[in-house]
């Protein structure tokens with residue numbers, strides 16, 4: 001008598017639980033899919049495949065990406081849409097008005113969470129109050145007084161590269177420049193973040209730490225482009241996922257040790273009542289010194305875990321990006337010898353008889369700065385960044401449903417013909433102050449814009465000017481006509497087959 005009753009109750013409870021589970025897990029994504037399909041599908045630039053969506057076409061190739069953007073430009077629409085597989089659309093924004101509308105939205109977990117095992121919830125991935133507090137505590141680390149002594153570091157690292165390249169000029173062969181420049185910018189950030197002299201430019205990736213930072217950037221990029229690995233479960237089961245976790249451990253162990261040791265030294269200085277000063281023969285305070293001593297108005301600083309997250313964030317965000325900015329500028333200057341020569345003349349006038357570029361020289365490098373800006377217009381080092389729409393949003397009459405994933409594409413924005421006359425032409429003079437007048441503030445965004453803009457942009461621009469200035473002072477750059485240069489918009493804008501240039505050593 002009791003048994004059927006109990007069975008009935010159990011079945012009833014199971015049915016209730018199943019319905020609740022359906023409501024919270026299955027039902028919302030289905031509703032979201034139909035809303036997205038209804039509101040966005042008419043904005044696709046070409047018919048989506050039933051299974052792959054536009055994945056088989058997009059796969060982050062230059063042509064597909066530019067085709068998506070070209071479709072928007074041709075049809076004068078504010079954005080277009082592609083499908084990642086059958087269920088996930090992304091809205092591409094490449095007009096100032098659409099970017100302005102979505103830039104304030106939070107970062108999407110879908111992509112940024114993949115970085116968390118490495119860079120924690122540092123500034124790049126944090127949202128809300130956590131981001132706000134970290135941004136306030138980190139801002140002093142990029143004050144010009146802190147950045148000024150780094151000029152010496154940029155010069156030293158550029159000199160190492162120049163010595164390496166000088167030896168190669170005798171062979172008359174063209175030289176691949178992307179890898180050595182990535183090592184240079186890694187060398188710079190290691191020295192500026194925590195005064196680590198890795199010698200990586202000469203020894204390559206021999207140090208386990210350098211090897212791991214390099215591997216992490218690479219695996220992250222591959223993961224983004226390989227849809228099955230968007231699932232944590234499948235990714236961490238794969239050899240790449242396991243390699244990623246091993247590399248995270250190496251990087252974290254290293255950062256933790258450096259933080260522990262430095263903290264002990266700083267605490268000793270504070271106990272003795274001494275002012276905070278650089279240790280071990282350094283002439284400058286590095287980012288780690290600043291992070292360890294920064295406090296909010298309640299006297300509370302960053303925890304060790306937060307400091308580690310920020311140091312790791314600088315490693316990730318601060319080396320490949322700057323490298324991309326440098327090698328694409330060198331490529332543009334090799335392609336446009338007239339502008340190259342103008343930069344060289346400016347640099348030599350500023351240097352006079354000196355070898356090194358100094359802090360006060362930077363403001364006089366206006367032509368070189370315009371060339372760097374123009375190169376980042378055509379080749380933005382961060383070609384895409386992402387947001388998640390938090391509420392239904394209507395832009396120019398198009399509704400984007402809540403929880404839609406949005407791609408902001410400076411690479412498209414910077415080629416809009418109504419904003420940039422002859423957009424494909426390399427014309428640094430478009431950055432003359434009089435020609436910038438009246439241009440929308442959101443028309444040029446290599447470093448993003450608004451409160452979540454790049455905190456490291458002055459650091460990066462200074463580094464680019466010093467490295468490029470040193471190189472142009474020593475070498476004349478020429479294209480290798482047999483080498484194809486093609487951009488691949490991944491996390492960073494890379495060159496598919498690298499960039500090869502002929503380097504001609506100049507007389508003093």
Ligand code: HEM
Nearest residue numbers: 123124317318321322325381382385447448454455456460
């Ligand atoms: C040419 C070099 C660089 C470019 C083009 C660049 C570009 C960007 C862009 C577009 C963003 C916004 C990303 C987003 O919204 O998802 C960003 C954010 C950020 N960048 Fe850079 N970056 C460069 C160099 C650096 C350097 C050298 C550092 C540090 C040393 C750095 C640290 C950061 C951090 C911490 C953020 C997050 C800021 C926040 O959300 O408050 N970047 N960068």
